[in-house]
Amino acid sequence: MTILVTGGAGALGSYLVKKYLAEGHRVICLDNLMKTRSTENIDAFMRDRNFVFIKHDIIDPMDFPGEKIDWIFNAACPVSCISLQIDPIHTVKSCTTGLINMLELARKHNAKLLQCSSADIYGEMKDHPFRETDRGSTNTLSPRACYEEGKRIAETLCMDYHRKYGVEVKIARIFNTAGPHTQMTDGRIPSIFIYNALAQRPITIYGDGTATRCFLHVEDQIDGLHRFMSTPFDVTGPINIGSTDEVTVLDLAKRIIAKTGSKSEIIFDRKDDAPLLRRPDTSLAKSLLGWEQTKSLDELLDDMIAHYKSKGLPESTVLVFSVTYYPDHGPAEAALMELARLMPETEFHVITSRFHSDRRAVDHYDNVTVHRVGFGSTWDKYLLPFLGAVKALKLNRQYHYRFMWSVMASYGGLTGLILKLLGNRASFILMHGQDEKLTGWRKKLSKIIERRSDSVYSAENRMENDKFIETVRKTYAELTAKQEGKLLRPL
16 A cells, blocks of 8 residues: 655654554655754655655645555644644644645545644543543634644544545544653643653652553553554544553652652642643553553653663753863863763763874864864964864754753854854753853954854853753753754743
């Protein structure tokens, strides 16, 4: 078969791609990369002759001349509130205009279409668990409505195309699915809890922690979707596919802290408008699909934690520009060395001037790797902006840095500025030293570097080490959200 997966670079879609390629089918992956920002989840398939990746937004119509599409899995829509609320109009269009385009494609190719619907169509309900016959109770005026109402009208569109045009549709109501490919900065639990636990940041719970969720391993979800897609024409659903093992949000946070050995504290913030309960009745999936959950919550969490640890946090490797570094260093560089000592989970790559001919090009000090550029003279600091930028570009091809630091707004800061002007997307953080007294053109250049920096720490606003590290970790989270076009918290 030829199988089209929209949203195929995402956590769920990439597992569908993997499954059907392994079975020898031709798979077309459509994704605008708005949520993932990369093809990381599907890079392993790029050279497979049966795989085609097309960067495209389903809001815009598309045809596939010369292709005969058999199945369509429509998973193209942001799911996390911090993603879907950043552009709620686009979210609504993905659920409506985008789905219409896919239904028209299914109609043209006489293809089956499975709509990845959501537990959110039920809204806030008192009856528990949720059954497919329940009508739900959503708030059309809430910040979540772009997704909740979008998914509801999407189900309506599927049934209208089924009744009017005879399009074969399957409506799968997906409940809180997660797995190793879930972006750790996704914003949903459990991924955001694991992300913050590994980063030793506070874990924030919106509300008092008594809300409950049921989390399904993505491999179980893929099995359910495949079984559903394989049913006869008249089995349209909707069918709930999710775990029935309920856990409170507070208990989940405690379990993740224990599993990661984290020192993260749990803090509570104002409740968002997410439903308090979300447990599915999966009787229909069992009777119609012969489907049952096979993986426990502990297996899900262990798989995600292991994958996130192997991958590393966005801030696990950072690039630093410094005119000098040990053993040729001053107070500002000493402050950086102390920061590195107190953050052993972070790998610091420092690009600095060589200054002395007997200094090695590369040195390692615990979690710090020093790369020296220049010819071993005092003139090396003037060459740092250019030789440092060349070195940074080479290293970036290997490490894909998300964060660049500069110790002081001098020649090292100029290196960061050059990289920003060349289009580098890493967040640029500037740390001023106490002895940085600039005048004339240096002062003007420093102001330009400050304006192009994403965050600035001055000597005056430095605090004791523990507080400063806590602030740095918070800055990493804020800048990561900015890089990925996400909100810091749900509206």
